[in-house]
Structures are given as C-alpha cells and as structure tokens.
Amino acid sequence: MVSRPVIVIAGLACETSTFTPSRTLAPAFHPRRGKEVIDEYAFLHPRTPLGDAAEWHGALIGHALPGGMVMRDAFEEWAGEIVGRLRDVLAKTAVHGLWFDIHGAMCVEGLDDAEVELLRRIRAVMGPNVIVSASCDLHGNVSKDLAHELDLLTCYRTAPHEDELETKERACRNLLDLLHRSCGVAWEPVRPFKAWIPVPILLPGEQTSTRIEPAKSLYDTVPEVEAEPGVIDAAIWVGYPWADEPRNRGAVVVTGWDEATVAAGAERLAKRFWDSHQDFKFVAPTGSFAKCIDTALASPLHPFFISDSGDNPTAGGSGDVTWGLMKLLARPEFQDSAGPRVIYASVPGPQAVQKMVQAGVGATVTVTAGAEVDHIHAGPITMTGRVYAIKHGDKDAVIEAVLQVGSVFAILTQLRKPYHHERDFTDLNLNPRGTDIVIVKIGYLEPELFDIAADWLLALTPGGVDQDIKRLGHRRIHRPMWPFDTTFPEPPDLTARMIPSSNKPLLPGPDP
Structure with a gap:
C-alpha cells in the first residue's frame, strides 16, 4: 500500500x-x-x-x-x-x-x-x-x-x-x-x-x-x-x-x-x-493621459494615482515606452521644482543609470533612457536633472536611480521593474503618501497602492498591452468574440x- x-x-x-x-x-x-x-x-x-x-x-x-x-x-x-x-x-x-x-x-x-x-x-x-x-x-x-x-x-x-x-x-x-x-x-x-x-x-x-x-x-x-x-x-x-x-x-x-x-x-x-x-x-474612471493629469491637478485629494496602463510590465508590456514620461515633462506645471510634486515609475535606461551612479546623489546630469526595445510609440527621452537617489541590489531592476526634473521625480532602472508596493518608493527616499501625483505603469492598482491612493484614474495610453484591445490587430482568435464582435449570428454554445x-x-x- x-x-x-x-x-x-x-x-x-x-x-x-x-x-x-x-x-x-x-x-x-x-x-x-x-x-x-x-x-x-x-x-x-x-x-x-x-x-x-x-x-x-x-x-x-x-x-x-x-x-x-x-x-x-x-x-x-x-x-x-x-x-x-x-x-x-x-x-x-x-x-x-x-x-x-x-x-x-x-x-x-x-x-x-x-x-x-x-x-x-x-x-x-x-x-x-x-x-x-x-x-x-x-x-x-x-x-x-x-x-x-x-x-x-x-x-x-x-x-x-x-x-x-x-x-x-x-x-x-x-x-x-x-x-x-x-x-x-x-x-x-x-x-x-x-x-x-x-x-x-x-x-x-x-x-x-x-x-x-x-x-x-x-x-x-x-x-x-x-x-x-x-x-x-x-x-x-x-x-x-x-x-x-x-x-x-x-x-x-x-x-x-x-x-x-x-x-x-x-x-x-x-x-x-x-x-x-x-x-x-473598467475598474476605475478612464481618460486620455492629458485628461487624467488635468483631473489630478484640479483634485483636492492627494496622493492622486494615475495608471499609465499601455506599457504595464506586469501585463506583458516592455516597460520602456517613454511616451508617458515625455508628455508629463512637457507640461508647464512641472517645469519648476516648486511645482506639484510628481513621482513617475518607471523607465529602464541602463546607460542613464550608470551615468547617474558615477555622478552620485546631488549631481546634475543629462541622460537618455528608454525605447531600447519598444520604440514604436516614442523614441528615447533625454532629460537634465538632479540625481535624487540611487539604490543597488533590487531583484528585478538591479539598480534604480531617481532623477528630479523640475517637480517630477522619474525613476530610471537598469532593468524593468513593476512598482506595486509602498517600499518600492520609500526605499528610494520617495514618499508616495506625501506626493501630489503618483504615475505608475500598471493597470488596476495593486492592493497596497489602492489603499494609499486618495483617488485614481486609469489612463488609456499606448503600448504593447493597450487597453483598447480592438486596435491591437488580432488575427487568430476564434470569432465571433466579444468585444471584437458586438453581434452574434446565434447564441454561443x-x-x-x-x-x-x-x-x-x-x-x-x-x-x-
């Protein structure tokens, strides 16, 4: 037996x-x-x-x-x-x-x-x-x-x-x-x-x-x-x-x-x-990236979270689409360091991170990051800012570095990393609870972030996991299929x- x-x-x-x-x-x-x-x-x-x-x-x-x-x-x-x-x-x-x-x-x-x-x-x-x-x-x-x-x-x-x-x-x-x-x-x-x-x-x-x-x-x-x-x-x-x-x-x-x-x-x-x-x-109100930022700026509730959903690395996105960060840094509201405080997580840029490590915390550097893998939606982004924090030894990112550009604190990584936990930010000397706007490459907010957020919006942004799935170009799935097809010749078996x-x-x- x-x-x-x-x-x-x-x-x-x-x-x-x-x-x-x-x-x-x-x-x-x-x-x-x-x-x-x-x-x-x-x-x-x-x-x-x-x-x-x-x-x-x-x-x-x-x-x-x-x-x-x-x-x-x-x-x-x-x-x-x-x-x-x-x-x-x-x-x-x-x-x-x-x-x-x-x-x-x-x-x-x-x-x-x-x-x-x-x-x-x-x-x-x-x-x-x-x-x-x-x-x-x-x-x-x-x-x-x-x-x-x-x-x-x-x-x-x-x-x-x-x-x-x-x-x-x-x-x-x-x-x-x-x-x-x-x-x-x-x-x-x-x-x-x-x-x-x-x-x-x-x-x-x-x-x-x-x-x-x-x-x-x-x-x-x-x-x-x-x-x-x-x-x-x-x-x-x-x-x-x-x-x-x-x-x-x-x-x-x-x-x-x-x-x-x-x-x-x-x-x-x-x-x-x-x-x-x-x-x-959708699990939250949605809108264009610009509309979501406008809403967050006008809201009395902070921290206000925005999901940059199209390049979510935990859904399969490459994580290195720069489109969202480019749009954010182009906004006049964030040009000055005294502007609304924003955290952006994140964009991989191994060479940028190495340059920031060599320069050290407090140094002013010009670095280029992103779009090494996914350059369909935007090219690399070049930024000049102050090295705010550096962390070694992360299991996913390996090295993380925070670059302050105006009032935006952009997290750059050696390798892509999802940001799901409060410690992901506090380990970089960032306080999401005391920040006006937190923008994360994510879909629905993971439990810790959901609990921290005073309010949040899901931004419909471009990327390999675009929430507008109809525009991705499926060719091989069975049809009819909701929502690709809204009428069915007969009820499904x-x-x-x-x-x-x-x-x-x-x-x-x-x-x-």
Missing part, C-alpha cells in the same frame, strides 16, 4: 504579450530547483499538513516577469532540464503525482499552446498513470487540449490576485486528496470528470476586476458551485487579451465525481459569465464538453 504518495513539482510561467516587441530570454525565468522549489511554498514545508502528507520533490519551476514572446531556445532549455530532472527522480522512486505550477498565458516562439507542449513532454517521461494538478492565473487560457492533459485544474478567484498562494495550496490539496483515493493495495489512479466550456469573451483584466461588478458576483458564484456534492473544484478563466492565439478567450472548468452535477455547475458558471458580457466596465481522462484519447474535432 502506498502510505505517502510521491509528488513532483514542475512548471514554467510567463504572461506573454504578442503585441510588444520585447522578447523573454532564458535568464528571465529565475529557475528554482530541488529544495529551492519546496522552500518557495510555506504550505509544503515540513510539519505542515500538506508537507507531511506526501514526499515532495522539486524538479524545476521558472516564473518570469510578464513580457514579450518567450524565445524558443529559452523554452527548450528549461523544458529539457525539467524532463531531465524528472528522469532523475523516476530513477530513484515511483512518482504518483505532479503539481504543474504555471500561469496559463505563456506564448513561445513557434508554439501555439506552450503549456500543453510542456505537459506532453512531461507525460512522455512520467507515463499515463501519474495524476497531474495545475494551478493557473485567471488571466490564463485553457484550451481543450490542456483540459484533457490535466486531471485537476484550478485558478485564482481574485483580481488583483490576493489569493495566489491559496490557489496553489488548493491545487496541491486537491491533488493529494485524489492520490489518497488512488492508493489501495496497488497503485491505481482514479480520475474525476471534467467539464470544459469555452466562452467567447476576451477582456482586459482592468475590465474584469473582482473588486467591482459583474466580476465580483461572478466569482462569488464559484465557491457555491464548488460546494455542490460531487464537485472537487470550479474555476473561471477570463483569458488573456494581449496575445493572438486560438486559445485566447474565457473558459470554465468544473471537476468532480458526479458527472451530471459537474456539467450543470459548469453550465451555470458559463451562462452567468456570458449573461454579464455587456456589463463589464455553452453546453458542457465532458473531457476524457488524460490516459484516454481526446476525440478529434474542432476546438470551437
């Missing part, structure tokens, strides 16, 4: 825009191996319920900052190492389960469904009897093939993603529960029913935030379905709109032991999703597709 099942952890994650010229290379994944993988997740540590319930082996996980297309050689390098490490584990012990730690929106050069390709390579090594459970971002994409290759799958239920670790722990707990069902006198895998429904909706996360309706009520329905007798898990993916692959769209998956209940639960969620398709709105177990063939046919 198998007393403690053996579970391996592997996966690659990168939210990938195909509309940005940047490319994601192998080092961006910052891989963790072996014990490093276990150390990453406190719920798997020894003397925790999950940690002690199984024998966990870390193969390799790699989580890259969202960005442009993953280069094929990078994928092959890490996929090859994952397969090699799985072979090493299998040479020492039988393996019963795999936690597939992914995002769900990784685009790889020359591949259409990268997570499926990786999982097929893993299954080719581990065999058909290993049970696989995946955790995903709700902005991922679930194709029919991915639903087939997996035995269990779940995703976040909040956006912003305050339940990331909770979701990953749920994926592992569901896997362990399923393995315990399978551990008899001999190892005999037991697999649940899976209902998959594609939903012809593809919207930015900024229009599907669970902070507001209708997404709030939609996702409140998920645990209700999950609580039905015979259901293991229920999940809704809103999809990822800044990539152009056939799998990009909304999806619902429900898993469980009672086929009728599983199918009914999936159809309930899919109908609720579709019935709301015209109600999704929201009946449950029962996906066979991973050890049974998927019947050929279109992925509608």
Whole structure:
C-alpha cells in the first residue's frame, strides 16, 4: 500500500504579450530547483499538513516577469532540464503525482499552446498513470487540449490576485486528496470528470476586476458551485487579451465525481459569465493621459494615482515606452521644482543609470533612457536633472536611480521593474503618501497602492498591452468574440464538453 504518495513539482510561467516587441530570454525565468522549489511554498514545508502528507520533490519551476514572446531556445532549455530532472527522480522512486505550477498565458516562439507542449513532454517521461494538478492565473487560457492533459485544474478567484498562494495550496490539496483515493493495495489512479466550456469573451483584466461588478458576483458564484456534492473544484478563466492565439478567450472548468452535477455547475458558471458580457466596465474612471493629469491637478485629494496602463510590465508590456514620461515633462506645471510634486515609475535606461551612479546623489546630469526595445510609440527621452537617489541590489531592476526634473521625480532602472508596493518608493527616499501625483505603469492598482491612493484614474495610453484591445490587430482568435464582435449570428454554445481522462484519447474535432 502506498502510505505517502510521491509528488513532483514542475512548471514554467510567463504572461506573454504578442503585441510588444520585447522578447523573454532564458535568464528571465529565475529557475528554482530541488529544495529551492519546496522552500518557495510555506504550505509544503515540513510539519505542515500538506508537507507531511506526501514526499515532495522539486524538479524545476521558472516564473518570469510578464513580457514579450518567450524565445524558443529559452523554452527548450528549461523544458529539457525539467524532463531531465524528472528522469532523475523516476530513477530513484515511483512518482504518483505532479503539481504543474504555471500561469496559463505563456506564448513561445513557434508554439501555439506552450503549456500543453510542456505537459506532453512531461507525460512522455512520467507515463499515463501519474495524476497531474495545475494551478493557473485567471488571466490564463485553457484550451481543450490542456483540459484533457490535466486531471485537476484550478485558478485564482481574485483580481488583483490576493489569493495566489491559496490557489496553489488548493491545487496541491486537491491533488493529494485524489492520490489518497488512488492508493489501495496497488497503485491505481482514479480520475474525476471534467467539464470544459469555452466562452467567447476576451477582456482586459482592468475590465474584469473582482473588486467591482459583474466580476465580483461572478466569482462569488464559484465557491457555491464548488460546494455542490460531487464537485472537487470550479474555476473561471477570463483569458488573456494581449496575445493572438486560438486559445485566447474565457473558459470554465468544473471537476468532480458526479458527472451530471459537474456539467450543470459548469453550465451555470458559463451562462452567468456570458449573461454579464455587456456589463463589464473598467475598474476605475478612464481618460486620455492629458485628461487624467488635468483631473489630478484640479483634485483636492492627494496622493492622486494615475495608471499609465499601455506599457504595464506586469501585463506583458516592455516597460520602456517613454511616451508617458515625455508628455508629463512637457507640461508647464512641472517645469519648476516648486511645482506639484510628481513621482513617475518607471523607465529602464541602463546607460542613464550608470551615468547617474558615477555622478552620485546631488549631481546634475543629462541622460537618455528608454525605447531600447519598444520604440514604436516614442523614441528615447533625454532629460537634465538632479540625481535624487540611487539604490543597488533590487531583484528585478538591479539598480534604480531617481532623477528630479523640475517637480517630477522619474525613476530610471537598469532593468524593468513593476512598482506595486509602498517600499518600492520609500526605499528610494520617495514618499508616495506625501506626493501630489503618483504615475505608475500598471493597470488596476495593486492592493497596497489602492489603499494609499486618495483617488485614481486609469489612463488609456499606448503600448504593447493597450487597453483598447480592438486596435491591437488580432488575427487568430476564434470569432465571433466579444468585444471584437458586438453581434452574434446565434447564441454561443455553452453546453458542457465532458473531457476524457488524460490516459484516454481526446476525440478529434474542432476546438470551437
């Protein structure tokens, strides 16, 4: 009898825009191996319920900052190492389960469904009897093939993603529960029913935030379905709109032991999703960049946050579009150091940062930054200002330097970095709470910034993750698709597709 099942952890994650010229290379994944993988997740540590319930082996996980297309050689390098490490584990012990730690929106050069390709390579090594459970971002994409290759799958239920670790722990707990069902006198895998429904909706996360309706009520329905007798898990993916692959769209998956209940639960969620398709709105008031600045200047509320959303690096933007900073510095209100105090985060400029480091804090320098990757929307920006602060050793930016130009404090970085936390600013001797306007390359405000902001606006700015998704030029997504199409010849088919177990063939046919 198998007393403690053996579970391996592997996966690659990168939210990938195909509309940005940047490319994601192998080092961006910052891989963790072996014990490093276990150390990453406190719920798997020894003397925790999950940690002690199984024998966990870390193969390799790699989580890259969202960005442009993953280069094929990078994928092959890490996929090859994952397969090699799985072979090493299998040479020492039988393996019963795999936690597939992914995002769900990784685009790889020359591949259409990268997570499926990786999982097929893993299954080719581990065999058909290993049970696989995946955790995903709700902005991922679930194709029919991915639903087939997996035995269990779940995703976040909040956006912003305050339940990331909770979701990953749920994926592992569901896997362990399923393995315990399978551990008899001999190892005999037991697999649940899976209902998959594609939903012809593809919207930015900024229009599907669970902070507001209708997404709030939609996702409140998920645990209700999950609580039905015979259901293991229920999940809704809103999809990822800044990539152009056939799998990009909304999806619902429900898993469980009672086929009728599983199918009914999936159809309930899919109908609720579709019935709301015209109600999704931006999570905050929107406007042009100029209008947002005008509003912030006129407001008595400070700090006033503005999202420079088109180049958001945590949605896949290159991060080095200079358009917003150029427009900001051209405003007469900020020409003098006594003007309204503004923080702008951020623009990469490795040579500019090095020049500022050499000059030192307090020096006046002229530097050029940005547009090394994405020069479609604006060219490099040249600025003269005072070096206000320098910080070394950031895990993403490596070196950060603040240049004061008039009353604007522009953060320049050696490598691109998202600014989500108060300490990201205070570590640079900047006080966002005491600043008039804070402009961040972001979509919806992450929780800490949301709590700090006295008010905020979402600026509809250009970039690789443009919020006006209709002007990006999708060619390969399924049509009709809301909001690209506002009329449908007939209502979408929201009946449950029962996906066979991973050890049974998927019947050929279109992925509608």
